[in-house]
Amino acid sequence: MDQVQTTEQPAQPAVKEETTTQPADQSQPAQEEPKVDFKSLIPDEFKEDKALANFQDMNQFVKSYLHAQKMVGLDKIPVPNKYATDEDWQEVYKRLGAPEKPDQYKYKFAKDQKVDENTLKAFNEVAQRNGLLPKQAENIVKFYNELNQQAVSQEASKVDAARLESETVLKTEYGAEYAKRLDQAKRLATQTLGNDFLNKTILKDGSKLGDNASLIKAFSLLADKLSEDEIVKGEGADYMSAKELQRQLDELQQKDSPYWDKMHPNHKRNVDEVFKLREMLNNG
Numbered sequence: 212m213d214q215v216q217t218t219e220q221p222a223q224p225a226v227k228e229e230t231t232t233q234p235a236d237q238s239q240p241a242q243e244e245p246k247v248d249f250k251s252l253i254p255d256e257f258k259e260d261k262a263l264a265n266f267q268d269m270n271q272f273v274k275s276y277l278h279a280q281k282m283v284g285l286d287k288i289p290v291p292n293k294y295a296t297d298e299d300w301q302e303v304y305k306r307l308g309a310p311e312k313p314d315q316y317k318y319k320f321a322k323d324q325k326v327d328e329n330t331l332k333a334f335n336e337v338a339q340r341n342g343l344l345p346k347q348a349e350n351i352v353k354f355y356n357e358l359n360q361q362a363v364s365q366e367a368s369k370v371d372a373a374r375l376e377s378e379t380v381l382k383t384e385y386g387a388e389y390a391k392r393l394d395q396a397k398r399l400a401t402q403t404l405g406n407d408f409l410n411k412t413i414l415k416d417g418s419k420l421g422d423n424a425s426l427i428k429a430f431s432l433l434a435d436k437l438s439e440d441e442i443v444k445g446e447g448a449d450y451m452s453a454k455e456l457q458r459q460l461d462e463l464q465q466k467d468s469p470y471w472d473k474m475h476p477n478h479k480r481n482v483d484e485v486f487k488l489r490e491m492l493n494n495g
Contacts, residue, residue: 304342313339316348324356369417377424384428396430397421399437403430456492460485 249268250258257263266272291299310316313335320326331352338348382389400409400421409421420426462468463485469475470482 300342307342308344309342310339310345315339316345318349318352320356366413366417370413370419370422373414373416373418374422377418377422377427380424381427392431392434393427395434396427399434400426400430453492456488460488460492463488
């Protein structure tokens with residue numbers, strides 16, 4: 212028999228199949244853990260206890276428990292309800308550290324700070340009645356002082372700004388005669404209205420009446436109409452016309468005046484006044 216030749220094919224290497232793992236779909240939300248009913252964890256004998264009625268989960272319960280443990284041993288002050296009397300509240304204020312008397316509040320003021328004692332006394336009475344602690348009262352007074360100082364500073368700034376504005380207007384109008392006209396106007400205004408009224412009256416624009424440009428112009432114009440020798444130089448409210456000075460001198464030196472009677476109790480005073488008026492008249 213003919214032999215059949217067979218040719219063995221070399222074995223092919225096994226092909227390793229590659230597998231690709233697909234990443235998890237990130238768009239799908241993670242499954243939430245099932246919620247546990249907090250009340251189901253409470254033993255039956257305690258479930259109806261009112262102290263547990265407001266707890267919705269374990270976190271609330273644990274926080275409340277830890278807070279309660281921190282309070283153990285501390286001095287507790289009960290909060291009065293809506294039916295509490297003033298005496299009940301005063302007892303609470305006292306235990307918190309509020310003074311029992313208004314004059315027990317103490318404050319620190321700067322040495323140059325002006326304090327209205329009547330206002331401070333009234334505040335202390337209200338503070339004590341309403342249970343303010345010393346630190347609270349001190350902070351309120353401090354805040355008020357700072358507020359007041361700001362107001363004073365702002366007012367002073369307004370007065371200065373208005374004075375400078377008035378000065379600029381007058382210098383522009385009077386030029387080289389500014390100083391002379393200002394002096395005439397202020398002397399006559401002081402004689403007529405008085406220093407206090409001029410310096411303490413504040414107008415709507417923030418200026419003192421004595422610095423107001425319109426008033427100074429008016430008195431400057433009036434001074435022009437008077438003869439120069441009728442206005443006598445002096446200090447503050449001592450500004451008077453020569454005629455007024457002479458009238459007062461004549462009155463003090465009348466025939467029956469104490470000026471002539473050395474035994475009269477008013478003699479010395481009249482003599483001093485006459486001397487003063489004569490000096491003003493001679494120096495005018």
